[in-house]
Amino acid sequence: MQRLSSSQLGSEFIDWPVYMRCALDLAVTVINTSPNPRVGCVIVKAGGIVGKGWHVSPGKDHAEIMALKSAGEDAKSSTVFVSLEPCSHIGRTGPCCDALIAAGISRLVIAGIDPNPEISGLGIKKIESAGIEVFYLEDSEAAARKINVGYFKRRETGLPYVRCKLAASIDGRTALSNGVSKWITSAEARADVQLYRAQSSAIITGVETVLSDNPSMNVRFDELNLTAEAKQQNLSLNSIQPLRVILDSNLRTPGTAKILHVDGGIRIYVAKKTIDQELVESKELPDNVELVFAEEESQRVNLHFVLESLALNCECNEVFVEAGPALSAAFLEAGLIDELIVYIAPKLLGSDAKPLFEIAGLQSMSESRNFAVKDLDKVGDDIRVCLIPQK
Known part of the structure; x- marks a missing residue:
């Protein structure tokens, strides 16, 4: 996983904070998803947003799944921006990591690591083991924590x-x-x-x-x-x-x-x-x-x-x-x-x-x-x- 601050973003990544801000805004679309965290996801391809998603409530689709359904075939070779590390375990729903890998995404960009011990860092490792690049936008971390201060x-x-x-x-x-x-x-x-x-x-x-x-x-x-x-x-x-x-x-x-x-x-x-x-x-x-x-x-x-x-x-x-x-x-x-x-x-x-x-x-x-x-x-x-x- 590569950790990036705003000062390290080159011309190729200049719009990344904008897309992550969009994912963070989507995360607060639903006021309460307890006990789950509030999460937003944006899928980008060829310089444009092709899919959006957010978590609604426990047992319903996670943000990544909603976004993948929204993007359809355009998810292949895309860059996925998600406000929190994707889950890698089976809970009320299946692992989001598996769905992202199956969709054939090229890169994953996150704003925060999930503190849940069943997930923390494991989602990142699973994504990377599939040959997908993972980036951590450090400047977005505070906003990701604020959205889920209780979680x-x-x-x-x-x-x-x-x-x-x-x-x-x-x-x-x-x-x-x-x-x-x-x-x-x-x-x-x-x-x-x-x-x-x-x-x-x-x-x-x-x-x-x-x-x-x-x-x-x-x-x-x-x-x-x-x-x-x-x-x-x-x-x-x-x-x-x-x-x-x-x-x-x-x-x-x-x-x-x-x-x-x-x-x-x-x-x-x-x-x-x-x-x-x-x-x-x-x-x-x-x-x-x-x-x-x-x-x-x-x-x-x-x-x-x-x-x-x-x-x-x-x-x-x-x-x-x-x-x-x-x-x-x-x-x-x-x-x-x-x-x-x-x-x-x-x-x-x-x-x-x-x-x-x-x-x-x-x-x-x-x-x-x-x-x-x-x-x-x-x-x-x-x-x-x-x-x-x-x-």
């Missing part, structure tokens, strides 16, 4: 990528002192949240939120389709509801809670030493609810255990935390949040209203928690700030 994190660390969403007034308050929080943010901001939910493998909340707000915590696809970002990207939706996860140490979630009665799976994590079978039976929980007895930490559910479990047992790439100030603070203090999504509404709620996080007071500025601003946008009348916690 890479799960494969490399055993944990999903964690986003925590918060909504607050300009004085940093999330609800009135009496608990009322509907609505702090605009309808546009609430619709924007649906996009984050839709791209997540799981949505995590706490029992306090279930008891106080009785939310459904599902993706409202009718609202999501109205968002400007969805329209701009022409996103395709699988209409699959993310797994909903409730952290409930003592199983206080009532069997009538809305979150238990919408499409999709439910996991309730409880502290293993605090629940008896009689209590479980008394709840009359729906059949789609799975109780998971988690490791206990100070009589509470161990958050690290929860994330490991979601990655290992549910193959969750990205999870979205929508919880109250106590649970959000617990994730933050445990160092488990990768990205904060904060919607700031242009209103004041007063000093007795509830804060963003329930964290202990600090004595000096050196103790403060710092964040890097990743992104900042206006959504309706609100401001959306994406923040990365600094270690």
Whole structure:
């Protein structure tokens, strides 16, 4: 495999970054392909694109297969640009490497190596063993990882990528002192949240939120389709509801809670030493609810255990935390949040209203928690700030 940077691209390869950019753009055509990565593919011959493809959902054609079908006979002696190393193993579908070899392609250009141990580097070796040249565009690697930030994190660390969403007034308050929080943010901001939910493998909340707000915590696809970002990207939706996860140490979630009665799976994590079978039976929980007895930490559910479990047992790439100030603070203090999504509404709620996080007071500025601003946008009348916690 030859690794190439933009400075090493001669006249013969001058258009390669353009074709790879096209493959990367195709990769994000579908908002969520979990547990698989999002992948795009472009097939080029005689200076023009003859085939395009992208992965739609697990069990469906991978990007390379869709592109090969699109190209037909033109795939022979072509150059294939794919945003991630082709698979070489039999999973829900057959190996893409075999299909590329059978099609008689001349060259393969990739933007990233698949971190899946069943694939990592093996796809490249298989392609090269068939006499096909393989090139790695180093300058496209960051974009390839960004598209699949959760997939890479799960494969490399055993944990999903964690986003925590918060909504607050300009004085940093999330609800009135009496608990009322509907609505702090605009309808546009609430619709924007649906996009984050839709791209997540799981949505995590706490029992306090279930008891106080009785939310459904599902993706409202009718609202999501109205968002400007969805329209701009022409996103395709699988209409699959993310797994909903409730952290409930003592199983206080009532069997009538809305979150238990919408499409999709439910996991309730409880502290293993605090629940008896009689209590479980008394709840009359729906059949789609799975109780998971988690490791206990100070009589509470161990958050690290929860994330490991979601990655290992549910193959969750990205999870979205929508919880109250106590649970959000617990994730933050445990160092488990990768990205904060904060919607700031242009209103004041007063000093007795509830804060963003329930964290202990600090004595000096050196103790403060710092964040890097990743992104900042206006959504309706609100401001959306994406923040990365600094270690």
